[in-house]
Amino acid sequence: MSGRWARGAWAVGAGLALLAGLAWLVGPSSALLLAAGLAAIGGVSWLPGRAVRVVGAALLAGTLFACGRGGLDAGPAAALALGVAALAARLLPVAALRRLAFAIPSLVLLVFVTTLLMYEAPGNPFAQERVASPQVEEALRAQYGVPRSGTAFFAVYMKRLLLDGSLGPAIKVQGRGVVDLLAPAVPISMALGLLALIIAVALGLLLGIRAGLRPQSAADYGSMGLAMLGISLPNFVIGAALMIVFALQLGWLPVAGWGGYAHLWLPAVTLALPYAAYIARLARSGTIEVMQQDFIRTARAKGLPERSVVLKHALKGALLPVVSFLGPAAAGILTGSFVVETLFGIPGMGQWFVKGALNRDYSVVLGTALFYATLITVFNLLVDLAYGWLDPRAVSEP
Amino acid sequence: MSAAPGHVVAEPAGGPLRASESPLQQAWRMLRRDRLAMAGLAVLALLAVAAGAGKVLTEWYVVFDPAAVRLPEKLRAPLSVADAERVAPEDLPALGIYLLGTDELGRDVFARMLQGSFVSLSIGFVAVGISVAIGILIGGLSGYYGNVKLGFITVDTLLMRFTDVMLSFPTFFLILTVVALLPPSIYNIMIVIGVTSWMGTARLVRGEFLSLREQDFVVAAQALGLPERRIIFRHMVPNAIAPVLVSATIGVASAILTESALSFLGFGVQPPDATWGNILADGRSFIFDAPWLFFVPGAAILVVVLAFNLLGEGLREALNPKLRSR
Numbered sequence: 001m002s003g004r005w006a007r008g009a010w011a012v013g014a015g016l017a018l019l020a021g022l023a024w025l026v027g028p029s030s031a032l033l034l035a036a037g038l039a040a041i042g043g044v045s046w047l048p049g050r051a052v053r054v055v056g057a058a059l060l061a062g063t064l065f066a067c068g069r070g071g072l073d074a075g076p077a078a079a080l081a082l083g084v085a086a087l088a089a090r091l092l093p094v095a096a097l098r099r100l101a102f103a104i105p106s107l108v109l110l111v112f113v114t115t116l117l118m119y120e121a122p123g124n125p126f127a128q129e130r131v132a133s134p135q136v137e138e139a140l141r142a143q144y145g146v147p148r149s150g151t152a153f154f155a156v157y158m159k160r161l162l163l164d165g166s167l168g169p170a171i172k173v174q175g176r177g178v179v180d181l182l183a184p185a186v187p188i189s190m191a192l193g194l195l196a197l198i199i200a201v202a203l204g205l206l207l208g209i210r211a212g213l214r215p216q217s218a219a220d221y222g223s224m225g226l227a228m229l230g231i232s233l234p235n236f237v238i239g240a241a242l243m244i245v246f247a248l249q250l251g252w253l254p255v256a257g258w259g260g261y262a263h264l265w266l267p268a269v270t271l272a273l274p275y276a277a278y279i280a281r282l283a284r285s286g287t288i289e290v291m292q293q294d295f296i297r298t299a300r301a302k303g304l305p306e307r308s309v310v311l312k313h314a315l316k317g318a319l320l321p322v323v324s325f326l327g328p329a330a331a332g333i334l335t336g337s338f339v340v341e342t343l344f345g346i347p348g349m350g351q352w353f354v355k356g357a358l359n360r361d362y363s364v365v366l367g368t369a370l371f372y373a374t375l376i377t378v379f380n381l382l383v384d385l386a387y388g389w390l391d392p393r394a395v396s397e398p
Numbered sequence: 399m400s401a402a403p404g405h406v407v408a409e410p411a412g413g414p415l416r417a418s419e420s421p422l423q424q425a426w427r428m429l430r431r432d433r434l435a436m437a438g439l440a441v442l443a444l445l446a447v448a449a450g451a452g453k454v455l456t457e458w459y460v461v462f463d464p465a466a467v468r469l470p471e472k473l474r475a476p477l478s479v480a481d482a483e484r485v486a487p488e489d490l491p492a493l494g495i496y497l498l499g500t501d502e503l504g505r506d507v508f509a510r511m512l513q514g515s516f517v518s519l520s521i522g523f524v525a526v527g528i529s530v531a532i533g534i535l536i537g538g539l540s541g542y543y544g545n546v547k548l549g550f551i552t553v554d555t556l557l558m559r560f561t562d563v564m565l566s567f568p569t570f571f572l573i574l575t576v577v578a579l580l581p582p583s584i585y586n587i588m589i590v591i592g593v594t595s596w597m598g599t600a601r602l603v604r605g606e607f608l609s610l611r612e613q614d615f616v617v618a619a620q621a622l623g624l625p626e627r628r629i630i631f632r633h634m635v636p637n638a639i640a641p642v643l644v645s646a647t648i649g650v651a652s653a654i655l656t657e658s659a660l661s662f663l664g665f666g667v668q669p670p671d672a673t674w675g676n677i678l679a680d681g682r683s684f685i686f687d688a689p690w691l692f693f694v695p696g697a698a699i700l701v702v703v704l705a706f707n708l709l710g711e712g713l714r715e716a717l718n719p720k721l722r723s724r
Contacts, residue, residue: 042559046551106563114575121579228711232704234655236662236678237696240685248686335571339659343682354663357578365575372571 026116030151034116037109044101049094056097059104061085062162069165070179077165099384103377110373111366112154118362119150125171125360144171146362157366167370168363172356178367182352186371189337189348192264192271196333199272201322204279209318211280212287213310223280230277235336239270239343267344271336275329282321290317316390323387327380334372428716435712441705449519452512464513464672468504475499476507476690499690501680507694510672514695517673518702521588521657522650528592530646533599534635536561540600541607542630558604565597573656577665584667587660591653599642599649606638640717644710651706658699674699 022031047055061081068077088097125146126137141147145156145168160166167178211223246252246266290296291314299309338350349368356364419427429435456464470484476499497508536557544554576590610616611634619629654674660666661675662682669676674695681691 038560038563041563042551042556045555045559109563117576117579122581228704228707232651232700232707234658234696234699234703236659236682237693237700240682240692240696244685244689332570335574338570338574339662342663353574354578357575357665365578369571369575 026120026150030116033112033151034109037105037112041102041105041109044098044105047098047101052094052098052101053089056092056101057085057089060088060097060100063104066162066165069163071165096381096385099381103381107370107373107377108158111157111370114366114369115154115157115362116150118360118365119153121360123360125362144169144363146171153362157363167367170361170364172359172361172364178363181364182349182367182371185347185349185352188264188346189334189341189350191261192268192337192341192346192348193330193334195264195268196271196275196337197326197330199268200275200279200329200333201326203272203276205283205319205322207276208280208283208322209287209310209315212284212318213291215284215288220284224284227277227280230273233274235270235274235339236343238273239267239340242266242270243344263344263346267337267340267346270343271333271340274336275333278325278329279322282325283318286318286321287314290314293317320387320390323383323390326386327376327383330379330383331376334375425713425716429712432712432715434708435716438705438708438712441701442709445515445519445702445705448512449516452514453516456509456513462506462509462512464505464509465670466505466509468500471496471500471504474504475688476694498694499688501677501688501691502684507677507691510677511674511694511698514672514674514677515698517584517667517671518654518657518675518699521584521591521673522653524588525591525595525653525657526646526649528589529596529649530599530642532593532596534603534642536596537600537603537605538607538630538635538638541604542611542626542634544604544608554604557600561597561600564594569594570656570659573660574663574665577660582665582668584671587657587666591656595649595653598645602641602645603638606641607634610634610637644714644717647706647710647713651703651710654699654706655703658695 019031019035022034025031026034044052044055061084064081064084065077068080072080125144126140145153145160147153147156157168160168167182170176170178170181173181207223207226211217211220214220243266296309296313299313300306304312337348338353340346341348341350342354349371352364353368355361356368429439455462468484471481474496476497478496478499496506498511499507501507501510540554540557540561544552546553572594573590576594577587580586580590616629616633619633624633657666657673658675658678661673662679664679666675666679667673678692678695678699681688681695685692
C-alpha cells in the first residue's frame with residue numbers, strides 16, 4: 001500500500017511544482033487564478049444534471065446580457081437575457097447546457113491567458129508614444145483602462161465587457177472603439193471563411209465519394225494524388241500561383257486588394273484547397289467502409305438503382321467522418337485566413353490581429369481573439385449536434 | 399484490436415513466413431515495397447545532407463555566403479553568370495554562377511536556401527520532439543495511471559480534460575498569439591509549436607496504453623514484480639510507438655508549414671537568419687518581377703512536406719499489422 005501513497009505524493013508534488021513554475025513565470029496571484037480557472041472548467045464534468053441546468057443558464061444569461069448591452073439599455077438587455085436563459089434552462093438538453101457551462105468559462109480563461117501573455121511580452125501600448133512624463137502615462141493608462149498589472153487589466157476588461165458589452169477603446173487608433181474598428185472587417189472575413197468552407201466541403205465530398213465508390217481505380221488514384229498535393233502545398237504558394245494564372249495571365253478575376261466580393265474568389269479557393277484535400281480523404285475512407293456494410297447489400301438486393309443506394313443509404317455514413325472534421329476545419333480556415341488575407345491584401349479581421357499584436361494594442365488583440373474563439377466554440381457546438389443527428393449511436397451525454 | 403507490432407505472431411502474409419524476422423525487419427520490408435514512401439525517404443535523406451552541408455558551407459567554411467550583399471547584381475535570374483566587373487572578387491559566388499538567382503539585395507538565393515534548410519529542418523524536428531515528449535508523458539500517465547484517484551478525480555479525467563481544453567483552442571491562432579507577443583527567436587518558435595501540438599500524440603498513446611495495460615505480457619511483467627518504470631519504458635512504450643512515429647513524421651511536415659506561415663506573416667525567424675519561410679516572405683513583393691524568389695522556396699517547402707507526408711503514409715501501412723494481409 002505504500003506504493004499508492006508514494007504515487008499520490010508524486011502527483012501532488014508534480015502539481016505543486018507546476019504551480020510554482022507558473023507562479024515564477026506570471027506571478028503567484030495569476031498562477032493561483034489560472035489554476036482555479038482550470039479547476040472550475042474541469043469541475044463542470046462532475047456537476048449533477050440539475051446543477052448544470054442552473055449554472056449553464058446563468059452563464060448563458062450573463063453572456064446574452066453582455067451581447068445585448070452592445071445595442072440596448074441595461075433594462076431590456078437584462079430582460080432579454082433572463083427570458084432566453086429561462087427558456088434555455090427548460091428546453092435545452094442537459095448535454096447542451098453542460099457544453100455551455102464548459103465553453104463560456106473557457107472563453108474567459110482564454111482572455112485571462114492572453115492578458116497574462118501580453119503583459120509578459122516586452123513593450124506596452126504606450127512604449128512608442130512620446131510620453132513625456134510618468135504622469136502623462138498614468139493619465140493615458142487610466143483613460144484607456146490599462147493598469148500596470150495583468151490581473152487588474154483583466155478585471156477592468158471583464159467588467160467593461162459584462163456590464164457594457166463593450167470591447168473597450170482601441171488604444172492605438174485615436175477615438176475609436178474596438179467594436180467600431182472590427183465591425184466593417186467581420187462580414188468580409190466571415191464571407192471569406194464561409195465561401196472557403198463551402199468550396200472545401202463540396203469539392204472534397206465530390207472527389208472523395210467518387211474515389212471511394214471505385215477504390216483502386218484511375219479516379220481513385222487521381223483524386224488521392226491531388227489530395228496529397230493539396231495537403232502538402234502551403235497556402236501562400238497556392239495563392240501566388242492562382243494569382244499569376246487567373247488574375248494576371250487570364251485576367252478573369254481581380255489580382256488583389258479590395259473592391260467588392262468578386263475579390264473573394266481567389267482567396268477563398270486558396271484557403272479551401274488543403275481542407276478540400278483532407279475532406280476528400282475522409283470521405284473516401286468513409287465511403288469505402290459504408291459500402292461494405294450489410295444494409296448496402298440489402299439495398300442492392302432489393303433492386304434499388306445504384307444511384308439511390310449511394311445517395312439515400314451510403315451518403316449519410318460517408319458524411320460521418322467529414323462532419324467530425326468540420327469543427328477543426330472551420331477553426332483552421334478561420335485562422336488560416338490571416339495568411340491569405342495578408343497575401344491578397346484583404347481588409348478582414350486578420351490584419352487587425354496582426355497590427356494589434358505588433359502595436360501591443362491590448363484591446364484589439366483581445367477583441368479579435370475573443371471573436372474567433374467564440375465563433376469556433378459555437379461552430380463546434382453545431383457540429384456536435386449535427387453528429388448526433390447523423391449517427392444516433394453516438395450518445396452525447398457521458 | 400491493438401496495433402502492437404511487437405506482439406503480432408508473424409502472419410503468413412506479404413510473402414513467405416520468415417521465422418527469424420523481427421517486427422522491425424518486417425515493417426522495413428513492407429516499407430521498401432512502397433515506392434512513394436521510398437521516394438519520400440530518398441528526398442529526406444538528400445535534404446538531411448543538404449541541411450548538414452548548409453550548416454558547414456554557409457557558416458563554418460564559407461563557400462556559399464548567404465549574407466554577401468551585391469547591390470549591382472540584384473534580382474538576377476537563376477543560372478545567370480556573375481559579372482566579375484561589378485562585384486568585388488571576394489563576393490563572387492562559388493563557380494561564378496547564381497544557381498538560383500539573387501534577391502533584391504543581390505544575395506545568393508542558393509546560399510540562403512542552404513542556410514535555411516538547416517533552420518527549417520531543425521525547427522521541424524525539435525518542435526516535433528517536444529510535442530512527442532509531452533504527448534507520451536501525458537498520454538502515458540493518463541493511460542497507465544488512469545484509475546488512480548487524486549482526491550475526487552482520477553488522473554485520466556484530469557489530464558484528458560486538460561487535453562480537451564487545449565484541443566478546443568485553434569492551434570495556429572494560439573501559436574500566432576504567443577509568437578506575436580514573445581520576442582522572435584528560433585527557440586521560441588520551436589517551443590511554441592511543440593507545446594501547442596502534443597494533443598494528438600497524447601490521445602494516441604493513451605489509447606495504446608489502455609489496451610496494452612490489459613494484455614498478458616504486461617500483466618505478467620507486473621506479476622513478476624518488475625518496477626513500474628521498467629514496465630512502462632521497456633515494455634509498453636516500444637509497443638505504443640508505431641502510431642506515434644507515423645503522426646510525428648506528418649507532424650514534422652506541419653511544423654515546417656507552420657514555421658513558414660509564421661515567417662510569412664513576419665512573426666517568424668528574423669531577417670539576418672534565412673529560413674525558407676522568410677525568403678518566401680521577402681520574395682512576395684517581387685512575385686511578378688522575380689518569381690523565382692517566391693517559387694524556389696515555395697517548391698522546396700512543397701517537396702519536403704510532400705516527402706514527409708508520403709513517408710508517413712508508408713509508415714502507417716508498414717507498421718499496421720492489420721494491413722499486413724494485403
